[in-house]
Amino acid sequence: MTRLQPPVAARSPTGRAPHLPALDGLRGVAVLGVLLHHAGPLPGGFLGVDLFLVLSGFLITGLLLREVEATGTVSLTAFWGRRTRRLLPALAAVLSGTTMLVWALGRAELLRTALADGPWAQLGLLNWHLVADSAGYWDRFGPGRVFEHLWSIAVEEQFYLAWPVVLVAVAAVARRRGRRLDPAVATIAALAALASLAAAVALAGAPDPTRVHMGTDTRACALLLGALAATGPVRGALALAAGRWAAALSAVLAAGTAALWALADGERSAWLFGGGLGAHSLAAALLVGLCAQAPGGPVAAALGWRPLRWTGRISYSLYLWHWPLLVLTGPGRGPLATILACGLAVGLAALSTHLVEDPIRFRARWARGRSGALAAGAVTAGLAVLWWALWWALPAPAAPTVDTTGLR
Template identity: 40%
Template sequence: MTSSARHAARRTAVPGDGPGDRRRPDIQGLRALAVGLVVVYHVWPGVLPGGFVGVDVFFVISGYLIIDSLTREVERRGTVDIPGFYVRRVRRLLPAASAAIVATVVLSLVVLEDSQLRRNLGDAIAASLQVANWRFALGPDAYAQATASVSPFQHFWSLAVEEQFYLVVPVVMIAVALLVRSSGLALLPTVATVLALLGAASLTLSVVLTSQAASIAYYSTVTRAWELLLGGLAALALRRLVLTRAASTSIGVVGVLLVLASATTMTTSMPFPGVLALVPVVGTILLLAAGTVERAGGVTVVLGVRPLTWLGDVSYSLYLWHWPIVVGALAVSGPTLGLLGGPVVIAASLIAAWASERFVERPFRRPTLAIPTPARRRQRRHVLLLGGAVTASVTAMGAIPLVVVEMQTSSVSTVASDHPGALALGGAPVPSGVPVAPDPRIALQDVPLVFRDGCISEDITTVDPGRDPRTCHYGDDGSTVQVVLVGDSHAAVLSTPLAALADQEHFEVTAYLRNGCPFTVRAPVGLGDCEAQNDRVLNLLTADPPDVVVVTSMTPFGYREALGWDWESFDAAVAGYTETVEILVDAAIPVVVVRDTPYMPFSPPDCVAAGRACSLTRSAAASQRDPLVEAALEVQGAVVADLTNHVCGPTSCDSVVGNVLVYRDNHLTDTYATTLSQALWTTVGPAIDA
């Protein structure tokens, strides 16, 4: 799978639903635009680097329709019929989603690699329970998975956001209705005020977390709610607005330009959602406003043409089915879809979407007949009970094989003498007939200490009175010897062996780490917020110098392959690292630069699970130049720890060394990293004593 396709899985969306569709064919066309951006981005990520903004378009549409519907219901009835609301949600969303989950579980069992099975089954359970967004946001290996083969369920995160929003917004509307009834306030201004306050709080939190905890900001319901709430505010504001045809045309053009500009210029390296998400959100609101016209013109007419409205009609099913088809096709065909594979995937997705909408969505979406109220209530109960039963069944379909996998893998334990790992390259005996550890099927979960305890998600350069003072601190907290570990997720790999050394040698380790953030004053293009955190780290280190700073980062080759990020040039990367190391050395801080481990151009767990012997030649590994090492060699006072001979043999870098699986993706497994402690100490120890 290409690096951009891997990262694309974090940028998907799900269409919403509401009663206003039939009155506004342009809204269906707008859904078609949104789903088109998402599909093209997933099939050909380089064509639309910001196609992930389709998520924002869908969220705004959903908020526009749902809040408008609920407000009108409060106007009519004085409250919200919550059972009726959820019956409509179950009938509209659950059947197609359940069918897609079941089919994707089968895909995971039959087509996808065994090394991904445990993760995929867990994702299936989260998807069926509508909590996929929190699994991806808070999972200890969330970032690691973004750089590995992505989950075929990852697109369910946005459906979870909407479903969680739907749990809250009817209750908010009932509370507003009670407030209006008891205080005599006007309904619409009160609703608008409450939505605006909640939206402002959500947007503020989104901006803050985007710079401090990007994964949580992207997936969290509370940091995405403002987009749905702004859509709702737009619905209220546009109720009595009737534009002239000229005004509609002008607003529509601006709106579509904002959405398309976002899709063509934004990239995954930018801080998103945060403030940047306002661009596609405002564009979508303008497109919705353009449709409030007696005689449509311009963009509104185009969005209302039948091919686009048909695509809007099937957009929910197209969203559900296209991503598993993309993931399955890549698993079969190789790292890219190519010019021919892309159209085949799109055609297959459209066929699946048509069949799903025609034979799954439509029969369950039909409105309740005009039957007596008692019978209608019984029918609602039956629908809700059936929805619960379907959810339980789909959850079980993922849980049962997951239990089997857990039972099969839990019996494989690591014994030091049986699994020498890196020590085998130094001559330690390697027993034969010993199972590889970790089992390739659970390799993605073999993450370092800072992932397991949540440190990787903490920015301890900022003040948080509620934070445990020991967060990201390891070893002997009473020691006067202070070692600091800085860098990205490849530096995080060193946290387990360094923490073990700290306990053994009685020093303290402090970790200043951030995923996808190399420790340099000149980060890859678009990662300005990364530079800001690095500046704070440098200020802390120079103000209170530690005894040693240990730093490593993924090479530019790795960043290009894994995430599609890059510096302006290799020389620019060297210059940025040189300036960073010089700042530390000028503050009389010894610096140990650890050469990055070779990037494997394949998935080692999948290779081993398939029974193949997969390796990278030492010459190919040497070609992956490390600008941080080249910078360290230019600065007197910095030393280089090269662990390559403890990862690779004389001629090749193998997937299994000393009965231990070396890589979980482009990161070392924690099991293997643990065996590097003594090799790391040969450089860190003298630096401490110097």
């Protein structure tokens, strides 16, 4: 029997997947949802993070499967080098720039939390640091942590470290046994996603849902469902659905996702942390898969709207910059200050994308190979020196004062 190959997902002669404008648009929708959530008008916009995670799992798994198909394995050093060039430059700019700005403004308590959180963000472990520090994500704008939003970047980085190793091992076993890779990867992704969902449900009874919200084990479900949508069996099933019912199904999924974003209200939506996040991630994964299979449909066409695509292109830097600027304007900021902070975040994100991210990612030859590894090491060491120098420059915390006027 001839194996079904979805026409859109078929490999190009260069081994690259065709560019899909709708996925850029989905990135734009995701970052706008998070921005509106943090700015105030959209309580459920934090679900944009799930959409980001699903997209990451989908795109990274597709890339890895294409490499295995072309070469028989995955070059882990090359993959991690590409991820470093993608993530580190803009992240280092935000970590250093924000820390220096907080220091220049004389915000001692904010600087203290930045110096406590920054090294963990640099190491890609911030989510676990915040969980261990009992830093409640839903204590909105309370203690003030300019790097709190980087927990999701840490979850992605941990996935980028582990998932390619899994695929290398699975590819080696499949090659030795003469089996196809895609069904094995699909099975592992599905089982791991179910395990992640089970962990989230088991931990959902805690008074503060931060552990479920930030844990790599509980949030891996979104990444793994995205990975599942990139595998051959699921692509084949979606290719069948991408005929007569593709437009209707995409519209239902998009409308359902929008409804969840409108109805969810953070920690007050207990149903989210008892399985709702998994349902949202599944809907997002199906929507991503359908947009890839039917790029000419009305939903994919709407997502390909130029302003959304442009926002998707700068989404990584926009995500990095928006939260520190909102924190610096303070919890009592008015609408004008919020608009100015968001506008400044968009401007900085555009500059970062065009002057930092894209040149290093696509054009800088020195950023590759051994010289690239040395550069990444130098940036890491430079950030460590910055944390150390500013930590020692911090003034001692003010001693608590006790009102004794009422004592006799």
